[in-house]
Amino acid sequence: MIKLLISLVAILCSAQVLAQGKxxxxxxxxxxxxxxxxxxxxxxxxxxxxIDDDRLKxxxxxxxxxxxxFQIEPSGDKEGTFRIHFxxxxxxxxxxxxxxxxxxxxxxxxAIATKKELKITQGQKKAEEEHLRSEIATFTVEGVEANxxxxxxxxxxxxxxxxxxSEETRLYLCSKELYLSxxxxxMVVKSRSATKRSAQIEINGKVVGNQGIIYLNDRSExxxxxxxxxxxxxxxxxxxxxxxxxxxxxxxxxxxxxxLTATGAEPVDETKVxxxxxxxxxxxxxxxxxxxxxxxxxxxxxxxxxxxxxxxxREKSRPFLSPRxxxxxxxxxxxxxxxxxxxxQVRPVEKDTAAKVExxxxxxFQWTIRDIPAGAESRRYLMVTSDNNEFQVGYDxxxxxxxxxxxxxxxxxxxxxxxxxxxxxxxxxxFLMINADWSRFRFxxxxxxxQQVIEKxxxxxxxxxxxxxxxRAKPGFNLSExxxxxxxxxxxxxxxxxxxxxxxxxxxLLKKPHRWLKPLMHWTEVKFDYLLGSTGDxxxxxxxxxxxxxxxxxxxxxxxxxxxxxxxxKFDPSSGTEEMQIGLNGGALWKF
Numbered sequence: 001m002i003k004l005l006i007s008l009v010a011i012l013c014s015a016q017v018l019a020q021g022k023x024x025x026x027x028x029x030x031x032x033x034x035x036x037x038x039x040x041x042x043x044x045x046x047x048x049x050x051i052d053d054d055r056l057k058x059x060x061x062x063x064x065x066x067x068x069x070f071q072i073e074p075s076g077d078k079e080g081t082f083r084i085h086f087x088x089x090x091x092x093x094x095x096x097x098x099x100x101x102x103x104x105x106x107x108x109x110x111a112i113a114t115k116k117e118l119k120i121t122q123g124q125k126k127a128e129e130e131h132l133r134s135e136i137a138t139f140t141v142e143g144v145e146a147n148x149x150x151x152x153x154x155x156x157x158x159x160x161x162x163x164x165x166s167e168e169t170r171l172y173l174c175s176k177e178l179y180l181s182x183x184x185x186x187m188v189v190k191s192r193s194a195t196k197r198s199a200q201i202e203i204n205g206k207v208v209g210n211q212g213i214i215y216l217n218d219r220s221e222x223x224x225x226x227x228x229x230x231x232x233x234x235x236x237x238x239x240x241x242x243x244x245x246x247x248x249x250x251x252x253x254x255x256x257x258x259x260l261t262a263t264g265a266e267p268v269d270e271t272k273v274x275x276x277x278x279x280x281x282x283x284x285x286x287x288x289x290x291x292x293x294x295x296x297x298x299x300x301x302x303x304x305x306x307x308x309x310x311x312x313x314r315e316k317s318r319p320f321l322s323p324r325x326x327x328x329x330x331x332x333x334x335x336x337x338x339x340x341x342x343x344x345q346v347r348p349v350e351k352d353t354a355a356k357v358e359x360x361x362x363x364x365f366q367w368t369i370r371d372i373p374a375g376a377e378s379r380r381y382l383m384v385t386s387d388n389n390e391f392q393v394g395y396d397x398x399x400x401x402x403x404x405x406x407x408x409x410x411x412x413x414x415x416x417x418x419x420x421x422x423x424x425x426x427x428x429x430x431f432l433m434i435n436a437d438w439s440r441f442r443f444x445x446x447x448x449x450x451q452q453v454i455e456k457x458x459x460x461x462x463x464x465x466x467x468x469x470x471x472r473a474k475p476g477f478n479l480s481e482x483x484x485x486x487x488x489x490x491x492x493x494x495x496x497x498x499x500x501x502x503x504x505x506x507x508x509l510l511k512k513p514h515r516w517l518k519p520l521m522h523w524t525e526v527k528f529d530y531l532l533g534s535t536g537d538x539x540x541x542x543x544x545x546x547x548x549x550x551x552x553x554x555x556x557x558x559x560x561x562x563x564x565x566x567x568x569x570k571f572d573p574s575s576g577t578e579e580m581q582i583g584l585n586g587g588a589l590w591k592f
Contacts, residue, residue, distance in 0.1 A: 026323060027320035027321065027322065027323060027339065028320060028321040028322070028323060028325050028395075029248075029318055029320055029321075030318065030319045030320065030321065030338075030382065030393035030394065030395055031247045031248035031261070031393060031394050031395070032248050032249055032250060032313045032318070032391055032392070032393055033246070033247055033248065033249075033379070033381075033392065033393075033394050034246035034247075034248070034249045034260065034306070035246070036381070036391075036392040036394070037249060037312065037313055037391045037392060038308065038309045038310035038311060038312055039246075039249055039258070039290075039306050039307070039308060039309070039312060040306060040307040040308075040309055041246055041304075041306060042304070042305045042306065042307060043215045043216060043217050044215075044216045044241045044294060044296070044302040044303065044304050045213050045214060045215045045216060045302065045303050046058075046059070046213070046214040046216060046223050046225070046239075046296070046300070046302060046303075047059050047212075047213050047303050048201060048211070048212060048225060048227065049210065049211045050199055050201055050210035050211065050227060050229070053199070053229055053230045053231055054066050054229055054231060054233070055229075056227050056229070056235065057132065058091075058092065058225075058235075058237065058300070058301065059268075059293050059300070059301025059302065059303060060131065060132055060133055060268065060293045060301050060303075061089070061091030061092055061132065061133050061134075061301060062089070062091070062123070062125055062129055062132040062133065062134040063089045063091065063092065063173075063235060064089060064123060064124075064134070065089075065175065065176065065229055065231065065233030065235075066176070066191070067087055067088060067089050067123060067136055068087070068088045068089065068160060068162075068173060068174065068175035068176070068233060069086075069087055069088075069160060069175055069176075069178060069189060069191070070084050070085060070086045070087070070100070070160050070178075070189055071084070071085045071187075071188070071189050072084050072085075072144075072149060072152075072180070072187050072189065073085070073186070073187070075142055075143060075144070077142055077143065078142075078143060080146055081142070081143050081144060081145060081146065082144040082145075082146065082149050083140055083141060083142045083143075083144065084109075084140070084141045084144055085138060085139075085140050086098055086111075086113070086137075086138070086139045086140070086141070086160065086162075087136055087137065087138050087139075088136070088137055088160075088162050088173060089123065089134070089135070089136060089137075089173070090118070090120055090135040090136060090137035091133045091134065091135055092171055092173065092235075092237070092298075092299075092300065093137075093162055093163075093164055093171050093173055094115055094118060094120070094137060095113050095114050095115045095118065095164070096112075096113060096162050096163055096164035096171070097110065097111070097112055097113075097162070097163055097164070098110065098111045098112070098113055098139070098160070098161070098162050099160070099161050099162075099163075100152075100158055100159070100160050101158060101159045101160075101161065102155045102158055103155055103156045103157050103158070108148065108151065108152075108158075109144075109148060111139075111141050113137075113139045113162070117139060118137045118138065118139055119137070119138040119139075120135050120136070120137055120138075121135070121136050121138070122134065122135060122136070123135060123136040133268075149180075149187070152180045153180050155179065155180075156179065157177035157178060157179050157192055158177070158178050158179065158180075159174050159175055159176075159177060159178065160174070160175040160178060161173065161174040161175070164298070166297075166298065167515075168239070168240060168297035168298065169238060169239050169297045169298030169300070170236065170237070170238035170239075170298075171236070171237055171238075171298055171300075172234075172235070172236035172237075173234075173235050173236075174233060174234050174235075175191075175233055176191040176192065176193075176229075176231045176232045176233045177191065177192040177232050178190065178191055178192070179191075179192060191231065192232075193231065196230050196231075197228065197229075197230055197231075197232055198228075198230070199228060199229050199230045200227075200228055201225070201226070201227050202224075202225070202226040202227075203223070203224070203225060204222075204223070204224045205224065213303075216240065216241040216302065218241075219240060219241055219242070219243055220240070221240060221241070222238065222239070222240045223237070223238070223239055223240065224236075224237075224238045225237040225238070225239075237298075237300060239296050239297045239298050239300040240296060240297050241265070241294075241296050241297075241302055242264060242265035242294065242295065242296055242297060242302075243264045243265065244262055244263070244264035244265040244294060244304075245262060245263050245264050246260055246261075246262045247261060247262060247263060247394070247396075248260070248261035248262075249261070249312065249313070250312070250313055250314055250315045250318070251287065251312040251313070251314055252284070252287075253314070253315075255287065256286065256287055256288075257284045257285065257286060257287055258284070258285045258286075258287050258290050258306070258308075258312065259282065259283075259284050260282065260283050260284075260285060261276065261280060261281070261282045262280070262281060262282075262283075263279045263280050263281070264279075265294040265295055265296070265302070266281055266294065266295055267281070267283055267292050267293065267294055267295070268293045268294065268295055268299070268301050269292075269293070272284075285306070287308065287312075290305065290306040290308065291303065291304070291305050291306070292304050311389050313384070313386070313389075313391045314386075316341055316386075317341065317344055317384060317386035317387070317389075317391065318341070318393070319338055319339065319340045319341075319344065319346055319382070319384060319393055320338060320339050320340075321336045321337065321338045321339075321367075321395065322336065322337045322338070322339075325337070325338075325395075326397070327395075327396060327397055327398065328397070328398045328399075328400065328441065328476075328477070329372070329397065329398075329399050329400075329429060330399065330400055330401075330402040330427075330429045331372070331399070331429070332370065332371060332372050332374075332399070333368065333369060333370040333371075333372065334368070334369055334372065334397060335366060335367070335368045335369075336366070336367045336368075336369075336395075337360070337364065337365075337366055337367075338364065338365050338366075338367055339363055339364050339365075340363050340364075340365065340384075341363070341386075342363065343386065343387070344384060344385065344386045345384070345385045345386075346365060346367075346382045346383065346384055346385075346393075347382065347383050347385075348382060348383070349381045349382065349383050349392065352369075352380065352381065354369065354370040354371045355367070355368065355369050355370070355380065355382075356368045357382065367382065369397070372397055372399040373399060374399045374400070374401055374592075375399070375400070375401055375556045375557060375591070376398070376399070376556070377396055377397070377398040378396070378397055378398075378399070379394045379395065379396050379397075380394065380395055380397060381393065381394045381395075382394075382395075398477075400427075400477035400478075400480060401477070401557065401591035401592055402426060402427050402428070402429070403424070403425060403426050403427075403591070403592050404424070404425045404478065404479075404589055404590060404591045404592070405422070405423070405424050405425075405589070405590055405592075406421070406422070406423040406424075406425075406561065406587055406588065406589040406590075407420075407421065407422055407587050407588055408420075408421045408561065408585055408586055408587020408588070409421065409585065409586060409587065410450065410565075410583055410584070410585040411454075411583060411584050411585075412567075412581040412582065412583045413581065413582055413583075414579065414581070414582075415456060415459075415581055416454070416456050417452060417454055417455060417456055418452070418453050418454035419450040419451060419452050419453060419463075419464075420450075420451045420453050421448065421449070421450050421451075421585070421587060422448070422449050423446060423447070423448040423449075424446065424447045424448075425444060425445070425446040425478065426444060426445055426446075427441070427443070427444035427470075427477070427478055428441075428443050428444060429441060431443035437475075440475055441472070441475035441476055441477070442471055442472045442475050443469070443470065443471055443472075444469075444470045444472075444478070445467065445468065445469055445470065446466075446467070446468040446470065447465075447466075447467055448464075448465070448466045448467075448468075449463070449464070449465050450463060450464040450465075450466075451463050460495050460496055461495065461496065462493060462494065462495045463493075463494045464491060464492070464493055464494075465491070465492040465494070466489055466490070466491040466492075467489070467490045467491075468487045468488065468489050468490075468506070469487065469488045470485060470486075470487045470508070471485050471486045471487070472485045473485050473486075478510070478591075479510070479523055479551060479553075479559065479589075479591070482510055482511040482512060483509075483510055483511075484507065484508065484509045484510075485507065485508050485509075485510075486505070486506065486507055486508075487505070487506040487507065487508060487527070487529065488503075488504075488505060488506070489502075489503070489504050489505075489506055489529045489531070490502075490503050491503075491504075491529075491531065493534075493536075493540065495538075498536070498537035498538055499536050499537055500534045500535065500536030500537060500538050500539065500540055501534055501535055501536050502531040502532075502533065502534035502540040502543065503531065503532060503533065503534070504529055504530050504531035504532045504533075504543075505529075505530055505532070506527065506528055506529035506530065507527075507528050508525065508526065508527045508528070509525070509526045510523065510524075510525045511523070511524060512524070513550070517550070520550060520552070521550030521551055521552050522551055522552055522553045522559075523550070523551040523553075523559075524548070524549070524550055524551075525548070525549045525550075525551065525563075526546075526547070526548050526549075527545075527546070527547045527549075528544070528545070528546050528547075529543075529544065529545045530542075530543070530544050531543040531544070531569075538571060538572070538573070539571065539572040540569060540570070540571060541570045541571065541572050542569075542570045543567070543568065543569040543570065544566075544567065544568055545565065545566075545567045546565060546566045546567070547563060547564070547565035547583075547585075548563050548564055548565070549561050549562065549563030549585070550562055550563060551589070557590055557591045557592060558588065558589070558590055558591075559588065559589040559590075559591070560586075560587075560588055560589075561585075561586065561587055561588065561589055562585065562586040562587075563584075563585055563586075564582070564583065564584060564585075565582075565583040565585065566580060566581070566582060566583070567580070567581050567583065568580040568581065
């Protein structure tokens with residue numbers, strides 16, 4: 001069995017090495033975090049203005065409510081049917097659900113508009129509004145029945161709405177009161193202008209002025225915005241800010257632009273953004289007016305301003321770390337090798353008494369950090385002196401919990417037996433003490449004991465001890481990063497006076513739950529073990545164990561777990577307990 005496990009590990013390692021190719025030889029930059037280097041990051045803010053009877057502005061988006069309408073014409077595809085052309089301002093809502101409501105507020109027509117089916121054009125705007133976005137979306141529905149169109153002729157008025165909802169956002173845009181008329185023998189949808197209403201803005205249920213700003217300091221703060229024009233059109237927005245980390249800035253060589261690198265909420269103007277990775281982006285802003293609009297929840301624009309308080313760092317002052325510098329670890333301390341440009345010196349920040357910087361060769365240094373907090377990402381800093389200016393550079397490190405212990409109960413039916421469970425897991429930073437891509441954060445072992453505590457009358461007691469060697473396809477931390485993987489179980493079955501050791505193969509899948517399961521759990525895990533055979537006083541000819549579990553994270557280290565499982569064992573000689581068992585399990589897991 002040991003030889004088999006060693007062979008399997010060798011196969012996995014060889015496959016991983018072949019799949020990886022050459023590693024990156026680029027130096028790792030240390031980042032000039034914006035708010036630590038003379039660039040003050042002001043709170044994000046939600047801006048609004050009710051411009052006139054028909055138009056309003058939200059952030060950098062111009063919304064002309066006269067464009068929220070539809071027109072009807074005979075369909076050329078099928079005789080006796082009609083097509084409807086819908087239009088609306090697309091700055092806030094590009095896709096969503098459409099509805100035409102009659103004068104009683106009942107929806108008489110519904111459709112779903114997707115981004116692929118839309119035609120986007122530029123709307124009209126005044127010269128002083130050139131900086132605003134004013135896109136118009138057009139969406140066409142074919143095959144509308146004649147009966148519906150005939151009914152529309154008799155409604156005093158109708159309202160066209162487009163809306164979109166999610167967990168974090170609610171968007172609702174509705175037109176003026178519309179009616180179907182006839183003009184030169186053709187059907188025309190017109191707006192009623194006789195009914196005037198009081199134009200007003202509501203913020204979180206309170207009437208406010210027609211122009212204003214809401215500062216958002218925390219992601220938990222929600223904005224509930226409602227605007228109504230005099231002509232009856234209205235817009236409802238419920239949103240909140242997205243977090244953003246402006247982790248790096250440098251000033252351009254001509255001292256006219258600030259080059260920002262960030263992760264999190266992205267700018268609304270994608271044409272000016274350079275994507276560096278799935279999470280990181282970069283943008284250049286004018287130094288004399290550093291302002292941009294970021295996407296809040298639902299892509300609602302949030303104004304982000306900066307204030308320059310002094311000299312800003314330049315790219316030529318940036319220190320670097322070696323390509324092999326770790327950004328993830330299970331250890332409480334790390335040591336990095338770095339290099340500085342000519343004339344640049346580095347030292348620990350005064351508050352970081354656990355850090356140490358030692359010069360090694362010319363323009364090279366060794367940086368040691370200690371007391372890295374477990375279970376979270378932390379940013380450690382160095383002071384940089386360049387051209388008589390002092391700046392700070394940072395480096396992010398995540399320290400995981402390598403071990404966990406789990407306690408629980410497990411009940412099986414129809415056998416009507418129960419087990420007390422205890423499991424210990426240990427994940428390795430460098431498997432077999434080898435610091436390589438194939439071995440780093442991929443392997444772990446687990447030891448599980450299932451002790452029978454409720455027996456069925458007339459049947460013998462059996463206990464299980466299982467050892468797993470686990471391999472992650474994607475390197476990372478358990479219950480922190482999704483992955484699938486393989487496992488190699490070795491299970492000892494102990495009955496009264498006899499025992500057997502079975503071996504096999506398995507697989508597992510760890511991922512975030514689907515949206516509808518998120519209120520119930522933070523992680524889902526599916527495990528499958530198949531036992532191929534055994535040695536001992538009796539034989540396990542085959543067996544399978546399929547377990548699905550959910551994990552609810554109660555704290556940084558504590559998880560509640562619960563789930564279902566199916567299992568079946570075949571023995572030689574055969575046993576009366578070989579039918580498939582359905583199990584319920586629950587317990588707690590502690591990471592350390």
